[in-house]
Amino acid sequence: MLTDFLVLGSGVAGLRAAIELSRYGDVFVVTKERPAEGSTGYAQGGVAVALSDEDTIGFHYKDTIKAGAGLCNKKAVKVLVEEGPERILELISWGARFDMLGEKLSFGREAAHSIDRIIHAKGDATGEEIETALLSKVKSLPNISKLPFCFTIDLIVKNKICRGALLLSNQGEIFPVFARAVVLATGGCGQIYSMTTNPAVATGDGIAISYRAGAILTDMEFVQFHPTALYLPAAPQFLLSEAIRGEGGILKNIKGERFMQKYHPDAELAPRDIVSRAIQSEMRRTKSNFVYLDITHLNKRFVKERFPKIYRTCLQYNIDITEDLIPVCPSAHYMMGGVKTDIDGATSIKGLFAAGEVACTGVHGANRLASNSLLEGIVYGARTGKAAGKYGKSVKGIEPFADRFVLPRRPVVRAGSYDIEKVRSSLRKTMWSKVGIVRCKKSLTEALKRLRGWRKIENDFFATRRELEVKNIITVARLITTAALLRKGSVGAHYRSDFKEPGKDWKGHITLHL
Ligand code: SIN
Numbered sequence: 001m002l003t004d005f006l007v008l009g010s011g012v013a014g015l016r017a018a019i020e021l022s023r024y025g026d027v028f029v030v031t032k033e034r035p036a037e038g039s040t041g042y043a044q045g046g047v048a049v050a051l052s053d054e055d056t057i058g059f060h061y062k063d064t065i066k067a068g069a070g071l072c073n074k075k076a077v078k079v080l081v082e083e084g085p086e087r088i089l090e091l092i093s094w095g096a097r098f099d100m101l102g103e104k105l106s107f108g109r110e111a112a113h114s115i116d117r118i119i120h121a122k123g124d125a126t127g128e129e130i131e132t133a134l135l136s137k138v139k140s141l142p143n144i145s146k147l148p149f150c151f152t153i154d155l156i157v158k159n160k161i162c163r164g165a166l167l168l169s170n171q172g173e174i175f176p177v178f179a180r181a182v183v184l185a186t187g188g189c190g191q192i193y194s195m196t197t198n199p200a201v202a203t204g205d206g207i208a209i210s211y212r213a214g215a216i217l218t219d220m221e222f223v224q225f226h227p228t229a230l231y232l233p234a235a236p237q238f239l240l241s242e243a244i245r246g247e248g249g250i251l252k253n254i255k256g257e258r259f260m261q262k263y264h265p266d267a268e269l270a271p272r273d274i275v276s277r278a279i280q281s282e283m284r285r286t287k288s289n290f291v292y293l294d295i296t297h298l299n300k301r302f303v304k305e306r307f308p309k310i311y312r313t314c315l316q317y318n319i320d321i322t323e324d325l326i327p328v329c330p331s332a333h334y335m336m337g338g339v340k341t342d343i344d345g346a347t348s349i350k351g352l353f354a355a356g357e358v359a360c361t362g363v364h365g366a367n368r369l370a371s372n373s374l375l376e377g378i379v380y381g382a383r384t385g386k387a388a389g390k391y392g393k394s395v396k397g398i399e400p401f402a403d404r405f406v407l408p409r410r411p412v413v414r415a416g417s418y419d420i421e422k423v424r425s426s427l428r429k430t431m432w433s434k435v436g437i438v439r440c441k442k443s444l445t446e447a448l449k450r451l452r453g454w455r456k457i458e459n460d461f462f463a464t465r466r467e468l469e470v471k472n473i474i475t476v477a478r479l480i481t482t483a484a485l486l487r488k489g490s491v492g493a494h495y496r497s498d499f500k501e502p503g504k505d506w507k508g509h510i511t512l513h514l
Contacts, residue, residue: 006179010135026145028147029144039357054115063117064077087375151468215513216347217479253285255286491506
């Protein structure tokens with residue numbers, strides 16, 4: 001198959017890039033599930049954007065830089081906060097409806113924001129609203145085609161130029177798609193941890209395929225843990241938005257004691273890494289697997305209207321959040337690192353661009369400010385689409401390349417040759433216990449040893465999605481662990497109990513490539 005542009009992933013960054021690319025040629029949007037099934041659709045909290053009368057771009061910039069703990073790329077942050085308002089207004093003009101207070105947008109507060117800055121939709125269904133608006137915009141553009149249920153096995157890179165990708169259809173057919181430029185927007189990798197807020201599709205595929213293709217990755221040690229995911233062993237993991245604490249929710253240990261004020265002057269609204277570590281330490285101290293989030297003191301009607309999805313979901317598990325304490329624990333939430341890009345999404349491989357969670361522009365530094373990720377997807381999706389479009393126009397000779405291409409002949413490992421579910425489960429537990437919120441040399445070395453034991457799976461060639469996902473999560477887990485071992489210091493979301501201070505070279509960035 002041949003197209004002008006190939007976009008891998010259909011979350012906010014991928015769709016926004018596709019819309020931009022459609023001005024330059026035909027676009028295929030590939031996604032391994034149905035298009036709306038990704039982290040974007042599940043995002044609750046909202047979008048941080050300097051649009052309120054009290055806010056300024058400068059305040060948003062300052063808060064983002066502060067949260068990033070000294071490791072943000074300032075140029076990337078400037079782009080984010082400056083272009084954010086225009087991108088959001090454009091989204092509204094495409095049909096996205098954010099919650100209003102009278103005639104004006106309603107702004108919520110989240111941790112580490114110095115001002116109410118978070119716009120939201122249907123209370124706590126912001127991602128869903130954005131995804132729906134983008135999908136409908138995409139539908140109106142005749143030169144964008146969707147290829148759902150296609151898994152990207154690998155990128156096609158020849159002479160250090162990306163020419164497309166090798167895909168696996170739901171029916172098990174392997175086929176190449178050639179393109180002038182490829183945009184990676186495959187999202188995050190939370191599924192490498194046993195505790196995660198991410199959907200099942202977040203297996204780090206984009207990071208793994210780029211790594212195998214020779215791309216440079218950076219900041220892989222910086223994984224953000226969200227302080228509050230629902231903790232009910234019988235229920236699937238479910239995020240309890242930071243906006244709950246923004247509206248006055250408080251954290252209590254299992255003895256019913258409020259504890260956050262002991263750990264930080266901003267208490268429940270301290271940066272995420274601090275709240276997550278505080279919860280973990282209270283859980284240890286009280287020998288419990290969870291703490292409680294309490295919003296029973298808030299007006300019941302307000303809670304139901306502000307958090308309708310959370311209210312309904314918890315009620316399914318017999319927790320009425322207006323009356324009951326909610327059991328919560330921290331969970332892996334967001335990858336700050338990823339495929340290294342410039343502020344136009346260009347990676348170290350010509351023809352390969354990346355945007356959104358899979359990419360690392362450096363905009364989040366060592367710790368992402370809450371609700372900056374949807375904004376990042378919109379802003380950098382658009383920029384990346386534009387840059388990839390311009391690049392693609394200059395590319396000649398994709399047809400002869402496609403004609404000469406021969407599918408790599410490699411022995412395919414049959415499904416069932418490995419106990420893949422066991423590997424997956426063991427890896428996720430290992431990552432949670434040894435490469436989680438608090439790490440040290442001993443735990444990281446043990447994890448790396450175990451991950452290296454699965455090296456053969458990383459090198460094998462599979463033609464089944466489940467096996468390919470496990471192969472990818474092994475690679476991503478190994479890269480995170482390697483970077484975490486290399487950073488001998490604690491910065492932002494990366495906390496080492498054996499090096500509690502940042503260390504002397506802490507301002508440097510760790511890059512990894514094959
Ligand atoms: C949340 O609603 O707490 C998640 C928002 C985010 O991760 O930025």
